[in-house]
Amino acid sequence: MIPLQRPPLHDRLAADLARRTEAIRAAGPSTATGRSAWRTARESKAKLRTLLHRMAPGLLRCMYCGDNLGTDIDHFEPIARAPLRTFDWHNHLLACAYCNSNRKRDLFPCDPVTGAHLLIDPAREDPADHLLLYLESGSYQGLTPKGHATIDVFGLNSRGELVRGRRLAFTVVKSLLREWHAQRKVSPDAAGELADALVVLWQADVLRAVVRLARTPPLAEAVLGPDAHAALRQLAYQDRRFT
Numbered sequence: 385m386i387p388l389q390r391p392p393l394h395d396r397l398a399a400d401l402a403r404r405t406e407a408i409r410a411a412g413p414s415t416a417t418g419r420s421a422w423r424t425a426r427e428s429k430a431k432l433r434t435l436l437h438r439m440a441p442g443l444l445r446c447m448y449c450g451d452n453l454g455t456d457i458d459h460f461e462p463i464a465r466a467p468l469r470t471f472d473w474h475n476h477l478l479a480c481a482y483c484n485s486n487r488k489r490d491l492f493p494c495d496p497v498t499g500a501h502l503l504i505d506p507a508r509e510d511p512a513d514h515l516l517l518y519l520e521s522g523s524y525q526g527l528t529p530k531g532h533a534t535i536d537v538f539g540l541n542s543r544g545e546l547v548r549g550r551r552l553a554f555t556v557v558k559s560l561l562r563e564w565h566a567q568r569k570v571s572p573d574a575a576g577e578l579a580d581a582l583v584v585l586w587q588a589d590v591l592r593a594v595v596r597l598a599r600t601p602p603l604a605e606a607v608l609g610p611d612a613h614a615a616l617r618q619l620a621y622q623d624r625r626f627t
């Protein structure tokens with residue numbers, strides 16, 4: 385999971401979503417009225433999907449697991465709990481079918497004392513404040529109750545293919561960094577393509593963890609190895625996407 389920038393809505397779409405919310409309010413907000421209104425709002429959903437694609441990490445990846453193609457518009461706070469948020473743009477995230485239908489469903493864990501929700505919203509906060517990715521193992525450690533709940537709900541450590549994918553992606557990132565370093569003077573175009581490949585890598589959380597690691601040079605050198613670490617430092621100097 386990486387932090388995401390939510391683009392603003394244009395006026396026409398904002399007015400359309402507000403009108404649809406008012407219709408749910410008038411019909412009596414419930415799971416049924418919310419879901420029924422959502423099901424039939426084909427045109428609005430197509431526009432929302434286009435905006436979510438602009439926000440999505442890598443190649444339209446799921447905003448939760450970062451691994452699968454983001455196919456579904458997920459209601460961060462489920463319709464069953466907040467029908468009046470059915471058309472709230474700040475309540476929409478792009479999820480894969482597995483995260484949406486098999487993991488999150490209508491789950492929305494909250495702190496029993498404060499009532500604050502316990503899932504990370506990557507469009508509102510930096511997941512790194514709650515989750516630490518161990519690059520060599522591919523596993524996440526929860527740093528806060530929110531981190532623990534997010535790992536649990538989405539199965540970020542129990543889905544073996546996610547853990548293995550992150551571990552392998554780390555190997556690929558190190559290799560691409562070294563290759564970029566080797567190419568940067570002999571073939572700047574090829575080096576540029578490698579830098580682009582790193583940015584759209586399917587496991588964007590792995591690259592972000594590597595970039596964050598560079599803030600702690602002794603640790604970065606130990607984890608990345610001296611060559612990949614030197615390449616990352618040079619790349620960060622030349623390309624602000626790596627800072």
Ligand SMILES: [Zn+2]
Nearest residue numbers: 446449480483
């Ligand atoms: Zn997913």
